[in-house]
Amino acid sequence: MSFRSKSRAGITAAAICVVVAGGFPGVLVAQSPDASLPDTAVPTAARPSEDQQAESAIAAVFSDDPLGQMAALEASTDDAEAPLELFGFADVGYSKPFWSEESLYAGSGLDARPYFHVGNLNVYVAKTLATRWRFLSEFRFTFAPNGAPSASTVNGMVDTSVPDPADVSRPFRYGSIEIERAQIEYELHSLFSVAAGLWLTPYGIWNIDHGSPTVIAIRRPYIVGEQLFPERQAGIQLRGSWHTGSYRLQYHLTASNGRGPIDTVRDTDTNVALGGRLELQWRGASIVHGGASFYRGRYTDRVVPKFDIGMNKALSPILSQFDEQSFGFDVQWDWKRLAVRSEFVYNLKVYDDARRRLVAPGQYTPDQQRFGMYALAGYRFDFLGVMPYILYQDYVPDDGPNVYIVRRFQSYHAGLNFRPVPRVVIKIEYYRAAFPGALQIVRDAETFQGLDLQLAVAF
8 A cells, every 4th residue: 555755745735724724815615616627618817726726626525526636636646556545634612502401402402511522533545546447435433322312321321431351441432433435436538427335415515515624614504414315325426527618517417225224235125216416617707606406215114024934935024115305406606705605405205105104103104394495604804714604594394293393493603714724724603593483382492592613624
């Protein structure tokens, strides 16, 4: 296994510095648009500098299109000797909720005491395998299941402390590793490439640019965190791009196992989930980027097949099954130091009447629809790379039995995003939420508000 030489390490390190810090005036790094168009496709006044090109290369690493950008970094190296790429990001935070320990929110499982936490530790492993062949993987290291709710423990929380046989049985806490993505890509042409494996679902803005140093705010919007689209899928993805003048058109087509209890390793039904995305970007005096995405699949939860001797066949009863479809629209606008981001997402679940899950005596899970949006605006100043920003969210959850007391969720956020040094981003954000149309018990509860701080780094 060969690693990058010092000179090439300098290229990557410098690029990471640029993408995270955005120290040069007027360039917005967080969830930044792609700057990989050739010079001939960009008006002279809007052509990216070398620093901006490096920014886009590493920003793409944290998005859904790192492989093509990675090839640019490796352009001076033979494919057979291309070094193994190792890079990543991490963040730590502090949260101060403003509701009491006796409140409805604390009783619902939300933290009421201030606390420090490690949010993400993500490591990327990537390599150019040969001409047109590339590999990318991303791993998130977590403390889970430590601290997760559990009905089987005395205090209702999982404690993963166990004796360490390598250290005279002193206790230590184990965690887990989440495979965010693992994909192999073959690029036949700029108009056509195919990626197979586990990949991030190509939709919207936040799910693609998910690295904490590259996003503007601290927490994912509700429509992203609640996964109205699946966060990732196991299957095949086709994509390509075409540009002319100041315009670039990009497409994605996907086929996968869809969503399910074990969708990353098995498909529990014979239905292939299909999806796609179409993006249009314009570069002129400003940069405008719009996209539309869709997904359609079937969720099936069933018993592990067991052979029935009496019936002389294997049986695998279905416990629950529904068809779902999602669509979304997103837009980005960058003008000088101003950044505007917005997404709208809709999801519909329709159950097979014979396979609705029983949730209470005589009560079965109904068909459900969820939808919502967010809008974010920020402005970057020269001083310490400070960006004040505001964020508004509006989310309507499903009509399932577990959320009957909340009909709508709205939240208002105001924050500051600092870049004091190239690889470091500091964020501070205040939020306040409201629940229009909720039951009286929620409307009479304490105000749902708090303060978050985050320190994010790229390495």
